Every structure is written in structure tokens, then in C-alpha cells.
Amino acid sequence: MKNTIFYVALLFIFLASCKKSSDNEPYQKLSEQIAVTGDGYVGDQNCISCHEDAAKDWQGSHHDKAMQTVSDETVLGDFNDAEASIDGVNYFFFKKESDFFVRTTELDGSVNEYKLAYVFGLTPLQQYIIDFKDGKKQVLRVTWDTLDKKWFHQYAGDEIVITDWLHWSRGAQNWNTMCAECHSTNLKKNYFVEKDSFHTTYSSINVSCESCHGPGAQHLNWANSGATEGNMYMVLGNDQTAQMNMCAPCHARRVKLTKDLIPGLNFEDQYLVQNISSDYYHLDGQILEEDYVYGSFLQSKMHAQGIKCGDCHNVHSNKLKMTGNKLCLQCHVPDTYESPKHHFHKENTEASLCINCHMTGRFYMGNDFRRDHSFRVPRPDQSVSHGTPNACNECHKDKSEEWAAQQVVDWYGKERRPHFSDYLLMSTNTDLNQQDRQKLNEFISDLNYPAIARSTVISNLSFANEADLKSLIATLNDSSAVVRYNALMEFRNMNPQDRIVIAKKHMTDSVRLVRIGSAQLLIGFQGEDWSEADKLSLFKAKEELEEMLFGNADFSTGRLQLGDYFMQANDVTTAIKHYEIALKKDSLLFPVYTNLATAYSMSGQTDKAFETLNTWMDKEPNASRPYYLRALLNFEIGNNELAEQDLKMAIALNPEDSRSMYNLATFYYQTKDFLKAESMINDALKLEANNPEVKYLKALILKELGKIQESNKLMQELQSQQPA
Numbered sequence: 001m002k003n004t005i006f007y008v009a010l011l012f013i014f015l016a017s018c019k020k021s022s023d024n025e026p027y028q029k030l031s032e033q034i035a036v037t038g039d040g041y042v043g044d045q046n047c048i049s050c051h052e053d054a055a056k057d058w059q060g061s062h063h064d065k066a067m068q069t070v071s072d073e074t075v076l077g078d079f080n081d082a083e084a085s086i087d088g089v090n091y092f093f094f095k096k097e098s099d100f101f102v103r104t105t106e107l108d109g110s111v112n113e114y115k116l117a118y119v120f121g122l123t124p125l126q127q128y129i130i131d132f133k134d135g136k137k138q139v140l141r142v143t144w145d146t147l148d149k150k151w152f153h154q155y156a157g158d159e160i161v162i163t164d165w166l167h168w169s170r171g172a173q174n175w176n177t178m179c180a181e182c183h184s185t186n187l188k189k190n191y192f193v194e195k196d197s198f199h200t201t202y203s204s205i206n207v208s209c210e211s212c213h214g215p216g217a218q219h220l221n222w223a224n225s226g227a228t229e230g231n232m233y234m235v236l237g238n239d240q241t242a243q244m245n246m247c248a249p250c251h252a253r254r255v256k257l258t259k260d261l262i263p264g265l266n267f268e269d270q271y272l273v274q275n276i277s278s279d280y281y282h283l284d285g286q287i288l289e290e291d292y293v294y295g296s297f298l299q300s301k302m303h304a305q306g307i308k309c310g311d312c313h314n315v316h317s318n319k320l321k322m323t324g325n326k327l328c329l330q331c332h333v334p335d336t337y338e339s340p341k342h343h344f345h346k347e348n349t350e351a352s353l354c355i356n357c358h359m360t361g362r363f364y365m366g367n368d369f370r371r372d373h374s375f376r377v378p379r380p381d382q383s384v385s386h387g388t389p390n391a392c393n394e395c396h397k398d399k400s401e402e403w404a405a406q407q408v409v410d411w412y413g414k415e416r417r418p419h420f421s422d423y424l425l426m427s428t429n430t431d432l433n434q435q436d437r438q439k440l441n442e443f444i445s446d447l448n449y450p451a452i453a454r455s456t457v458i459s460n461l462s463f464a465n466e467a468d469l470k471s472l473i474a475t476l477n478d479s480s481a482v483v484r485y486n487a488l489m490e491f492r493n494m495n496p497q498d499r500i501v502i503a504k505k506h507m508t509d510s511v512r513l514v515r516i517g518s519a520q521l522l523i524g525f526q527g528e529d530w531s532e533a534d535k536l537s538l539f540k541a542k543e544e545l546e547e548m549l550f551g552n553a554d555f556s557t558g559r560l561q562l563g564d565y566f567m568q569a570n571d572v573t574t575a576i577k578h579y580e581i582a583l584k585k586d587s588l589l590f591p592v593y594t595n596l597a598t599a600y601s602m603s604g605q606t607d608k609a610f611e612t613l614n615t616w617m618d619k620e621p622n623a624s625r626p627y628y629l630r631a632l633l634n635f636e637i638g639n640n641e642l643a644e645q646d647l648k649m650a651i652a653l654n655p656e657d658s659r660s661m662y663n664l665a666t667f668y669y670q671t672k673d674f675l676k677a678e679s680m681i682n683d684a685l686k687l688e689a690n691n692p693e694v695k696y697l698k699a700l701i702l703k704e705l706g707k708i709q710e711s712n713k714l715m716q717e718l719q720s721q722q723p724a
Contacts, residue, residue, distance in 0.1 A: 005542060007384065008197070021253075024711065027207045027663040034137075034512055035216075036214075039203070039215050040218060041185065041186045041203035041204070041210050041216065041217070042217050043203070043204060044204065044209055044210075046272045050223060051159065051595055051673075055209075057319065058316040062121070062122055062123075062318045063206065063318060064202075064206055064208075065148055065206065066182075066183040066207045067120055067204065067206055068205065068583040070099070070128075070170050071118070073130075074119045075126075076126060076144055076146050077093065077118070077126060077128070077151070078144070078151070079100050080093075082094075082151070086151065087158060088107045088159045089104060089106055089142075090203070091142055092105070093151075099116075100128075101525070102140065106162055116128045117129050117206075118137070120183065121180070122146070123146045123147065124146055124147045124369075124465075124622055125145055125367055125484045126143070126223060126393065127139050127143050128142075128144075129175055130328040131516050132169070136176060136198055137176060137180075138173055138174060139175055139179065141168035141173065143366060144169075146390040153369070156365045158270060162289070163207075164591075165556070165585070165586040170586075171555070171585055172716070174554070176189075176200045177555060180200055181250070181260075182207070183206070184203075184204065184206065184211075185206070185207065185208045186203035186204070186210065186211075186338070187202045187260070188200065188202070188204055188260055189260070193550060196552075207250075211263065212235065212237075213234050213235045213236070213246075213264075214262075216262055218233035221233075222341055231611055232346060235263050237309075237310065239306075240306045240307070241263070243308045243309055244267060244308075245428050246264055247262065248260055249271060250292075251292045252271065252291075252293070253274040253280060253292050253294075253295055254273070254274060255272040255552065256551050256552055257269070257513060257516060257544070257547070258270050258512075258547060258551060259547060268511045268513040268514075269513070270484070272485065273294065273295055273452065273458040273482060274295055274601045275452065276299070276344075277456070278428075280295075283424060284424055284425055285299050285420070286372055286376070287361075287370075288362075290370075293373045295452060297374070297452055298406075298452040299374040299376075299450045299657055300373060300374045300375040300376075302373075304309050304450070309481070319524040322478070325338055330603065337354070344407075346535070347664070358375050358391070359372055359373065359378065360394055376553070377416075377417075378390045378721055379419070380392050380404035381416070381424075383404070383405070383545055384402055385400045385425075387426050387709050392404035392407065397463075420449045420453035421453075423443045423457055424454065427440055427457040428601060440457055441467065441471035442471070444472075445471065445475055445478065450479035451482050454480070454483050455483045455487075456486075458483065458490060459489070459490075468597075473487075475487040476488065478581070481513050481514050483504070485513050485514050485516075486500070488503070488506060488518060488520070491503070493511045496525075499521045499522075500521070500522065503522045504518070504530075507534070507540075507541045508537050512575070515544055516541065516544050516545050516548055519544065519545035522538060522542070523545075523569055524568050524570060525538075546565075553578075556585035556586035557582075559581045559582035560578075560582045560589060560591060560595070563582065563592070566578065567595065567598075572602050574601050575595075576603065579592050579595055579599060580596070587593075587618040588619055589646065590616065593612055593615070595611040596612050597616075597633075598629075601636070606636075606637060609633055613626045613633070614630075617630075623651055624651075624653040625654065627646045627647070627650035627653065628646070628650040628660045629658065630643075630646075631646035631647045631660070631663065635667075640671075643667070644664065647660045647662070656687055658683075661684035662681070662684050662694055665681040665697060667703055669704070670701065674701055674704045674705050678698070678705060681694065681698045682698070685698060695714055696714075698714060699711045699715050699718070702714065712717075
């Protein structure tokens with residue numbers, strides 16, 4: 001199902017056709033690439049002669065076939081004048097001599113003909129790539145099911161118009177941005193920010209030996225020298241951390257921190273792993289959207305015990321080392337675990353397989369079934385209380401979650417072992433009692449639990465009082481870079497003095513991710529009174545932050561973040577430029593409208609600010625915030641009557657919009673309509689009973705209404721809450 005949280009629609013007209021090769025920038029040949037970049041990549045043939053067994057496993061694998069040029073041998077789909085009509089789009093697949101083409105008739109009736117350039121993947125599906133202008137390569141939505149031998153749509157059932165961000169010709173299916181780094185070797189995206197164009201290159205078209213083991217030139221020199229020991233100049237995955245650094249960059253949902261991937265480099269020096277956000281995971285950490293395995297595996301006891309990818313998978317063939325329960329019984333005692341006394345199901349059935357209870361899965365990309373690598377114990381009790389899925393009811397669909405929870409109690413007793421998911425679920429509660437909050441404060445520093453879970457709980461919580469803040473500060477020295485980074489992010493809205501003191505201590509952290517986190521707290525700060533050494537550290541940290549921001553500028557969200565960065569640095573003109581490009585890429589990226597309207601207003605372009613908010617209202621008519629922002633603009637230029645109407649509309653659209661209520665109460669107070677002001681501020685207090693700003697305004701209103709005793713009581717309460 002199409003996830004509408006992820007934006008949509010560009011404003012400009014779709015490029016008509018991409019048949020002319022002159023519109024495309026060709027890839028450099030391998031020899032030219034080495035000569036130009038000096039990266040030392042030498043190609044697979046230089047590896048195979050010495051590593052025959054590994055090469056034999058790799059040949060024909062998903063990595064080997066990750067991307068290929070179009071030919072009769074590589075194209076698996078039906079291009080024999082085949083037709084398909086899917087979700088309102090008509091396709092005609094055909095050949096001209098040795099070339100493969102598809103003719104599309106879109107929802108708007110437009111007809112376009114495209115020549116295929118590359119194939120993507122092997123099984124259970126194969127995709128096809130089209131060359132576009134400006135070096136862009138787009139992945140067709142229509143996909144070949146290699147198992148059922150038929151054409152199908154990803155996002156099946158959705159009618160996606162040409163202007164939608166999810167349309168295959170737009171950002172969501174841009175190969176350079178979304179796919180390339182993990183499907184080819186020594187990928188250089190080469191995105192030109194000013195031109196919004198690419199000149200992407202690679203050394204090998206597929207995922208080759210050097211994708212994981214690094215450039216081979218120095219290793220070849222070592223091998224040819226006859227050496228048998230010493231530095232082999234080769235990335236190896238001999239322990240868990242080393243192997244994770246090899247595999248995780250392409251098997252993780254993550255944010256890039258650097259311009260290009262360097263094989264074997266520490267993960268947190270190149271990427272920020274996605275937290276267990278409800279946008280991508282169920283609230284207990286089970287997979288929902290694609291997490292590409294790593295984020296799940298980090299949650300597992302397997303990871304905590306040092307298990308590597310290669311303990312279960314042949315890393316060269318990508319196949320499992322064993323089938324059935326044999327894989328798990330490498331470590332787990334058969335007499336204990338491969339028994340009905342453990343799983344309570346009939347032996348030698350699907351129900352008795354370890355993976356069906358401990359590695360449930362979901363289909364992604366239409367027909368690609370992937371299993372959850374958090375290796376968790378089924379918790380139907382959490383399903384009852386929080387609506388999360390569980391393995392029991394995935395099989396016993398005719399039974400209730402309460403039935404499943406009782407079965408677990410009958411088999412294993414009432415007590416459940418402590419699990420991080422209990423804390424994840426607790427942290428989503430918006431009305432925590434003191435005891436639960438104390439448990440969470442202790443959890444975020446408890447090294448017995450996964451770092452990714454602890455960092456997620458940090459991001460789920462607010463840290464307002466002294467005890468909470470003390471627990472947060474403790475995590476700044478955590479052994480996990482991800483925890484340290486997420487802790488730093490909680491200081492973004494704190495006062496500048498505290499923020500600077502905290503950030504300064506982490507500018508020289510050993511991990512790039514944390515240094516970038518410190519730089520995010522110091523945007524706009526120049527360190528004038530700092531020592532030269534500290535100024536240099538600040539400069540380097542900001543350089544790393546800018547590399548991250550510009551490295552993601554080909555995303556619409558990346559442009560939004562660049563705009564925010566320049567806004568915080570008081571460079572409003574540059575911020576506007578990036579916000580405008582963000583909306584050009586994706587006109588339904590709604591957070592941009594708020595910031596762009598603000599930037600226009602700050603730069604004196606009031607008309608453009610109004611235009612931006614009006615456009616937002618047209619595209620999201622049920623949104624409250626654009627009316628609130630337009631009200632502020634109307635107040636600013638003296639259109640008080642229109643501002644009042646906008647605030648009323650904002651509240652009507654969102655009855656919990658306490659900020660609009662506060663502003664409307666302020667307006668009534670200023671215009672001496674004190675009865676309306678009292679009514680509105682009371683509504684705001686129902687939503688924010690402890691907000692001192694709201695309570696203070698009520699005290700002023702009560703005073704004007706002659707309710708002096710009530711007003712004084714409120715003032716005394718506010719004074720008692722002030723820090724000593």
C-alpha cells in the first residue's frame with residue numbers, strides 16, 4: 001500500500017521521452033575510471049585466479065546479478081509484444097533487433113516509448129532501468145515476477161500519476177539516489193547540487209569482490225610479492241564488528257554521512273542507522289516497512305552474543321548455510337529446543353520450524369518475502385495491550401490475541417523475561433507516571449539492552465526536569481555512538497549556553513556521527529572566544545556536517561534539511577533556494593511550506609509567504625497549521641479580521657491546536673473582548689494545563705474581568721514554579 005507519509009508530486013511537466021542516447025552521460029570505462037580516480041579498483045578477474053572457491057560461490061548470486069546491461073541473456077521479462085494493463089497504466093513490451101523497449105500509456109493519456117538500459121535483480125523479481133536526461137536513471141514501476149512469470153506493480157492497487165513523487169520517473173525511483181550505491185562497485189554518485197544533475201560512475205556494474213573487500217591494487221601487489229604474512233591490504237570480516245561494517249552499509253535503512261561509501265570503514269563513520277521509529281517499525285520493534293535487516297539484527301540477542309552474518313549465510317553465494325532447524329541448532333541444543341516440550345507443536349511440520357515463531361516476515365516490493373532478524377519470542381500479551389503483531393496469530397488467524405496470550409501462559413507460566421520491547425512500548429505513552437518514567441531513565445543507560453532500542457527511547461521522551469535531564473546527560477558517555485548521537489539531539493531546543501557547553505565536549509569524539517551531532521547543536525555559533533584548537537575542532541565538525549547535508553541534497557528531504565541549516569545560520573536567501581528546490585522535487589513535502597513561508601516573511605517577501613501558505617492549503621485542505629501561520633502573517637500586516645478567521649479555521653480543523661487558541665485569546669485580550677478571551681484561554685488550558693505562558697495570560701484576563709483573587713492565585717502558582 002502506498003505510504004502517503006512519504007510525499008508526492010512535482011510541479012513541472014514530465015520529461016517527454018528518453019530515447020536519445022545523446023541526452024545521457026555515458027559511464028567511464030574501467031580503465032578510465034582507475035586512471036582518473038586512482039582508487040585502486042582492479043576488477044573481479046584479478047581476484048578469481050587466487051580465490052576460486054569464493055568466486056564460484058559468488059558467480060550467479062544476487063550480488064553478481066545485482067545490475068547488468070540489457071541483453072537477451074540478462075532480460076528475464078516477456079518482451080515478445082506482450083501487453084499488460086495495471087492500475088490504469090497500459091504497457092506494451094517489445095524488441096527492435098537486439099534492443100528492448102516499453103511503451104506506456106499513463107493515467108493522463110500520455111504515451112511514451114522508452115529503451116531499456118539495465119536490468120536490476122534476479123529473483124523473485126527483476127526491474128528495468130531507463131536512461132533520462134541530466135545523468136538520471138529511473139527504475140520502471142512495472143516489474144517482472146520471475147516466479148509466476150508475469151508483470152506486476154509495486155505499490156499494487158495505487159493509481160500513481162506522473163507528478164507523484166512515487167511515480168517511477170520521479171525521486172522515489174531514481175537509481176542514482178535510491179539504488180546505485182549498493183548495486184555497483186566503487187559507486188561515485190557525483191551529484192551536482194546547483195544543476196540537480198548526476199554524472200554517476202562505477203568500477204564494476206555489479207556487487208563484486210571489491211564492493212566488500214575494498215580496492216584490490218595493493219592486495220595484488222602484496223600477493224605478487226610472494227608475501228604470506230603482514231598487511232594483506234584487504235578488508236576482512238573476521239569478527240562481528242568487521243563483518244557488520246562490510247554488510248550493514250547496504251543492508252540497513254540509514255542516512256548517509258559521507259559523500260561515497262568506503263568498504264570496511266566503521267558504520268557510524270559513514271551512516272546513521274534508522275531508529276525504531278513507528279514510521280518503519282511496529283511499536284515493539286518488529287518490522288513494518290523495509291529496514292533491510294540490520295536495524296532488526298541490532299535488536300537481537302544474536303547480535304548481543306557476537307553472531308555474524310556469515311554464521312548463517314554463505315557471504316559469497318548469499319544462500320543459507322543449512323536448511324530447516326539445522327541452521328539454528330548449530331548453537332541451540334537440539335534436545336531442549338527441537339522438541340514439542342519447547343514449541344508445543346507437532347514435530348517435522350511448518351509449525352515446528354524455529355523461524356516461523358522467531359523470525360516472522362513480510363512481503364516487500366510486491367513479492368519479496370523477508371524475515372525479521374530481531375529473533376524475538378512471540379508476545380501476544382503485547383498484541384492485546386498495544387496492537388502489535390505476534391507469530392501465534394499469524395498462523396492461528398481464527399483465534400483471538402487473548403487466546404494466544406493465554407496459551408503462552410499455560411505453556412510457560414505468567415512471567416515473561418525482561419525485554420527491550422516492554423520499554424519501547426512504555427516510552428510511547430504520553431502520560432507516564434513517575435515510576436515508569438524512572439524505569440525508562442534507567443533503561444536508556446542499561447548496557448544489557450540493545451543500543452538501537454535505548455537510542456529510540458531517548459528520542460521518544462522529553463527531558464524537562466532535573467532527574468530526567470541527569471539521566472540524559474549520563475548517556476552522552478555511552479559506549480554506543482548511536483546512543484550518544486540521539487542524546488545530543490535532545491539538546492537542540494535547550495538554551496544556547498547549555499547547548500554549547502554540551503556540544504563542545506563532543507566535537508572531537510572518536511566517531512564521525514557524534515561529531516556531526518555536536519555540529520548540529522552549534523549551527524550559527526562561531527566560537528569567537530574559544531581557543532584556536534577548539535575553533536579548529538568546530539570547523540572540522542561543521543565540515544563533516546556540511547558533507548552529510550550536501551551528500552543527501554539529491555533527496556527532497558535533503559534539500560529541506562539544507563534549507564533548515566542555512567536558516568539556522570541566518571542565511572535566509574540560500575535557505576529559500578533549497579526550500580524551493582525541495583518543493584520542485586516533491587510538492588507534497590509539507591514541512592517545507594512552513595519553513596519557506598517563514599523564510600519569505602523574514603526576507604520581506606510577504607506576498608510570496610502568503611502564496612506559499614495558500615498553495616499548501618490547496619494541497620492539504622484539512623491541515624490546520626497553514627491557517628495558523630497565515631493568521632500570524634495577517635496580524636503582522638494589520639489584517640486582524642482575516643487573522644481572527646484563520647485562527648478559528650485552524651482550531652476547527654484541529655480541536656487540539658492550543659497554540660491557535662492562545663493566539664486567539666491574546667487577540668481578544670488586546671482588543672478588550674475579555675469574555676471571549678477567557679473562554680478561549682480556558683480551552684487552551686484544558687490541553688496544556690501546566691503551560692506557564694497560557695496560565696499567565698489567563699491571570700491577566702481574570703484581572704481585567706475583576707476576578708482579582710483568582711488572578712492572584714494563578715500568579716502565586718507561577719512564582720512558586722520559578723527556579724530558585
